[in-house]
Amino acid sequence: MTAGSLSWRWLAAGVGALLAALLAGLAVGPAGIPPSALFEGRLSPLQEAVLWELRAPRVLLGALVGATLATAGAAYQAVFRNPLADPYLLGAAAGAGLGATVAIVYAGFVPLPLAAFAGATGAVAGAYLLGRSVGDGRGTATLILAGVAMAAFLTALQTLLLQQNTENVRAIYSWLLGRLSTSGWHEVGLVAPYAAVSIAVVLAYRRLLDVLRVGDQEAVALGVRVGRLRLLVIGAATLGTAAAVAASGLIGFVGIIIPHAVRLLAGSSFRVVLPLSMLFGAAFLVLADVVARTVLSPAELPIGVVTACIGAPFFVLVLRTSREAAA
Amino acid sequence: MGSRLAAAVVVAVIALAIAGCGESSSSADEQRPTRIVSLSPSATETLFAIGAGGQVIAVDEESDHPAGVPRTDLSSYQPNVEAIVGYEPDLVVLPASVPRDVPAGLRRVGLRVLRTPAPANLDDAYAQMRQLGRVTGHAEAGEELAERTEARVERLIVGAPSGHGLDFFHELDPDLFSTGTKSFIGRIYQRLGLENVAEPAARRAGTPYPQLSSEAVVAADPDLIVLADTECCDQSPAKVMRRPGWQRVTAVDDGAVVAIDDDVASRWGPRIPVFVAKVVEAMQLARAAEVGS
Numbered sequence: 001m002t003a004g005s006l007s008w009r010w011l012a013a014g015v016g017a018l019l020a021a022l023l024a025g026l027a028v029g030p031a032g033i034p035p036s037a038l039f040e041g042r043l044s045p046l047q048e049a050v051l052w053e054l055r056a057p058r059v060l061l062g063a064l065v066g067a068t069l070a071t072a073g074a075a076y077q078a079v080f081r082n083p084l085a086d087p088y089l090l091g092a093a094a095g096a097g098l099g100a101t102v103a104i105v106y107a108g109f110v111p112l113p114l115a116a117f118a119g120a121t122g123a124v125a126g127a128y129l130l131g132r133s134v135g136d137g138r139g140t141a142t143l144i145l146a147g148v149a150m151a152a153f154l155t156a157l158q159t160l161l162l163q164q165n166t167e168n169v170r171a172i173y174s175w176l177l178g179r180l181s182t183s184g185w186h187e188v189g190l191v192a193p194y195a196a197v198s199i200a201v202v203l204a205y206r207r208l209l210d211v212l213r214v215g216d217q218e219a220v221a222l223g224v225r226v227g228r229l230r231l232l233v234i235g236a237a238t239l240g241t242a243a244a245v246a247a248s249g250l251i252g253f254v255g256i257i258i259p260h261a262v263r264l265l266a267g268s269s270f271r272v273v274l275p276l277s278m279l280f281g282a283a284f285l286v287l288a289d290v291v292a293r294t295v296l297s298p299a300e301l302p303i304g305v306v307t308a309c310i311g312a313p314f315f316v317l318v319l320r321t322s323r324e325a326a327a
Numbered sequence: 328m329g330s331r332l333a334a335a336v337v338v339a340v341i342a343l344a345i346a347g348c349g350e351s352s353s354s355a356d357e358q359r360p361t362r363i364v365s366l367s368p369s370a371t372e373t374l375f376a377i378g379a380g381g382q383v384i385a386v387d388e389e390s391d392h393p394a395g396v397p398r399t400d401l402s403s404y405q406p407n408v409e410a411i412v413g414y415e416p417d418l419v420v421l422p423a424s425v426p427r428d429v430p431a432g433l434r435r436v437g438l439r440v441l442r443t444p445a446p447a448n449l450d451d452a453y454a455q456m457r458q459l460g461r462v463t464g465h466a467e468a469g470e471e472l473a474e475r476t477e478a479r480v481e482r483l484i485v486g487a488p489s490g491h492g493l494d495f496f497h498e499l500d501p502d503l504f505s506t507g508t509k510s511f512i513g514r515i516y517q518r519l520g521l522e523n524v525a526e527p528a529a530r531r532a533g534t535p536y537p538q539l540s541s542e543a544v545v546a547a548d549p550d551l552i553v554l555a556d557t558e559c560c561d562q563s564p565a566k567v568m569r570r571p572g573w574q575r576v577t578a579v580d581d582g583a584v585v586a587i588d589d590d591v592a593s594r595w596g597p598r599i600p601v602f603v604a605k606v607v608e609a610m611q612l613a614r615a616a617e618v619g620s
Contacts, residue, residue, distance in 0.1 A: 031546035045577055046548070054542045107561040166404035167389060167559060167589075174502045181540035182503060184571030229342070249382035298547070299528035299537040300503075 004210065004269030006276070014279030018063065021283040021290075026051065027057035028290050030298035057185045062289045062303075063282040064188065065180075066254055067245040068195040070281020072244075073239035073255025074262075074273050075202045078209040079230045080140045087241040090234070091149035094154035095123025097244040100175050101158045105165045109318040110174075113190060113246040120242035123150055128234065140230075178251035178303035180289050188245040197242025199278055205233055209270040251304050253311040254281055261315060264322040284311075340596040345549075359440070359464035360418035364411055367422040371396055371445050372596030373459050374420070375488040377468035378475070382474030385414045391597075392590065408432035416460065445595070448514040452595040453477055473599060479600040485499040487607040488614045495548040495609070496578070497525065497592075500556045503539045510535040511595055519606060524549045552576070555592035581616030585609040594597045 027035050031050045037043055042052065063200040080089070088094075099119025103112040124147075131146035162172055208229055211218045216226050244251075257271055258281040266272050287304045295301050363383045365371045371390035374383055378591055386396050387403040401410055403422055406429050411419055419433050423444035430440045432496060439492040446452040460469015497505050506513050507529025516523055523529075524547035528537035556562045562582040573579050587605045591598050 021563075029546075030540065030543040049572050050542055050545055054535075054540075054545060055454070057571070058542075095392075099354075100368045104560070107559065142461055150403050163402075163405070166402065169404070171502065171535060171560060174500070174504070179502055182501065182570075184541075186571070245456070294534040296537075298527070298539060298543040299532035300540050301537075327408075 004267065004271055006272045007266075010266045010272065010276060011279075014276050014283075017283040018279050021286040023064065024290050025062065025286045026055060028294060029055055030293065031055075042279075052290035053184065057168055057188045058180050058183050058289065059185045059286055060181050060243045061188050061191060062286045064191050064259075065194045065248045065251060066285025066288075067278045067282035068191070068198055068240040068285070069242045069251065069254040069259035070277040071199050071202055071274060072241045073281075074259035074270065075209070075233050075237040075276040076255070077259055078212060078270050078274075079233050080142070080144060081213065081215075083260065084142070084256070087143075087237060088151075088252075089129040089144065089248075090238070090242050091150035091154060091212045092120040093245065094151040094158065095119035095121070095126075096159070096242065097125075097176060097250065098154045100249070101161050101168075101172050104168050104171045104175070105161055113187075117242045117246040119154075121238060122247055123154055124234070124242075126150055128231075143226050153233055174302065176304075178249040178304035180248055180303055181293070181300045184249065191243045191247045194243030194302060195240050198236045198243070201236035202240075203231055203274055203278075205229060205272045206270045209233065209274075213270075249304070250286070251307055253304075253307040254285055257311045257315040258284055261318045262288040264318050276326075356466055357413050357584045360416075360462070362414065362416045362417040363418045363420065363463065364401070364414050365426070366401060366411075367389060367420055367443050368392070368403070368458060368590065369594040370420045370422075370455075371470065372594060372598065373456050373469075375464065376597040377460050377463070377465045377472050379459070379465050379468075382431040384416065384461060387591040387613070408436075412436055419579045420459070426499075446511050447478070447509075448511065449480060449518070449599070452511065452599060455595065456597075457465070476597060476599055480603050483600060483603045483607050484518055487519055488610050490516075490522075490610060492522070493520075493551060493610060493613055494522045494524050494547065495551045495553065495606075496544055497523070497553045498556055498562070500537065501532070501560050501562055503537055503541065503544060505529075505539055507535045507537060512592065515599075515603060516606065519603075519610065521610070522607075540571060541570065545576055548576055549578050551613045552578040552580070552585070553582065553592070553606060553608075553609055555587045555589050558589040580615065581613060583589045583613040583616060585612070 027038055030234055031047065033047045033051060074088055076085040077083060077085055096119045099115035100112055103110050103115035126152040127147040129144065130150065131143035134142055143186065162169065168297040208224055211222055211224050212226065219226050259277045262273050262276040262280060266276055288310060289303055291310065292301045292303045292306045360579040364385045365374060365383055368390040371386045373390050375393050375396065384397060385399045385401060388398065389403055390396055390398060406425055408429055410419050411433060414517050416438060418439045418441060419428055420441050420443060430442060431494050433440050434512050443455055445453060455474060456473040456570060457469045460466045497512060499505055505525035507526050508517050508523050513523060513535065516531045524544065525537055525539060528539055528543065529535055550568065565588055567573055567584050568579055578584050585605055585608055587602065
């Protein structure tokens with residue numbers, strides 16, 4: 001086995017975690033379907049409707065969004081060689097937030113998912129063009145700064161719009177904190193194609209992203225077309241992120257803690273980090289959603305609060321154990 | 328002699344008292360505000376209903392009823408003290424939700440401020456109508472509005488079918504925020520004898536405005552649904568029918584889903600009976616379906 005390749009053990013662990021999370025997601029909910037009835041298939045028509053029309057799509061959407069955000073986060077960290085990068089770095093969240101706010105304020109004018117998707121992709125495209133125009137060939141710093149400027153500007157616009165339409169505060173706020181609680185198969189269908197393409201493209205470039213770790217110039221010397229690689233991976237990651245936020249709002253933390261946890265535990269090669277981020281990201285978000293619907297059941301907790309609340313301590317724990325292991 | 332003196336003293340005291348009353352009533356007239364700024368949509372509706380509308384010179388951006396109110400871009404959410412002072416008001420009616428520094432700032436420049444907290448129940452709402460009447464010089468009209476509103480609400484409650492055994496879901500927005508029994512709206516449903524499917528969530532989450540999931544609502548299977556998110560969020564009974572899983576809900580199946588103007592369902596002014604009537608209509612639909620099936 002060569003250093004940096006994905007071990008079967010970790011792959012099995014990732015698949016196992018995802019399967020366990022999916023089962024837990026299907027088994028737990030306010031409708032209180034007993035697990036025995038669930039596994040023996042003895043369900044009333046109402047319980048069946050709850051399970052297949054409400055719970056199953058919610059669980060699956062959580063898995064898709066978690067997988068997409070975690071993979072996109074790892075991809076962003078790879079192309080920017082920056083451990084603090086996350087899928088929202090170039091303004092995707094701010095753009096989606098503005099799009100969603102417009103859709104909520106002018107209800108019926110444009111569907112919310114479309115507005116959020118357009119906002120996210122538009123913001124990143126804008127940041128990319130802006131970064132290129134001011135600092136072509138000067139590496140990633142100008143691109144990140146362009147993203148920061150774009151995010152600040154769009155967030156300001158969004159806040160302005162919110163201030164002028166305070167009657168929509170709750171709806172906008174609830175979108176900003178992320179939600180899976182009202183999702184159905186329609187949302188799953190919306191996200192799935194983008195998530196699949198996004199993850200497939202990013203995974204296909206995992207070896208080249210490993211080469212990029214040595215630096216832009218070195219990668220060019222090794223024959224990698226760095227500019228093209230960066231554009232493709234950013235484009236793919238952004239497409240997936242935009243679809244994810246369009247369906248579920250702004251769910252934070254997944255894109256940053258999952259890749260880092262994977263890196264600390266399983267190794268830093270992107271051939272390991274990318275596929276494991278996908279699996280553990282999916283498992284993490286499904287479990288976070290189980291917590292979101294259980295802690296105050298039958299009331300809901302915003303999923304974004306849960307990912308941050310359990311994500312941050314979990315991350316510190318991983319950081320500590322991996323340091324102790326290294327010492 | 329002694330008794331005559333006593334009588335004279337009594338007469339003098341009464342005379343003084345009468346004079347005093349006259350004085351105090353004339354000073355009340357001087358205090359009768361003529362430049363009112365209202366930043367509470369509920370209070371605005373009440374002010375116009377009791378005939379104080381002519382004294383109102385500016386209302387906030389969300390005060391949109393009745394037609395012709397002097398709407399401005401003043402915010403009821405984060406009001407700007409200087410912008411309010413700019414209207415040179417002699418009474419500012421504020422919702423209790425504004426930040427504390429707003430009434431403090433207004434009082435510092437010598438303005439009269441009336442805070443109108445969200446009522447806990449119907450009696451509080453009627454009391455607020457009377458209070459707005461008293462402070463604006465329309466005490467009688469305030470009293471009348473309170474009595475008239477109460478009479479209409481009580482008539483509706485008496486005429487409503489029994490709420491016993493009927494579960495309802497009151498929808499505040501499509502993310503399924505609802506309200507528990509401890510809110511003003513929740514109390515009205517309680518008066519009608521209805522069971523609130525959001526109450527367990529409200530208790531568990533410790534808030535009068537909990538968020539539910541589709542699963543929680545479908546599993547609770549309400550007999551009637553009141554949509555108070557028709558204006559904000561473009562919801563309708565037809566849209567509820569198309570939500571995944573909701574076709575199995577009794578209210579949806581029975582056609583006992585009613586849509587109401589968000590404002591009517593969230594303000595505590597003269598339109599309270601309109602809201603109560605709508606809920607009663609939903610109860611009648613639910614009961615009719617029961618009989619039919």
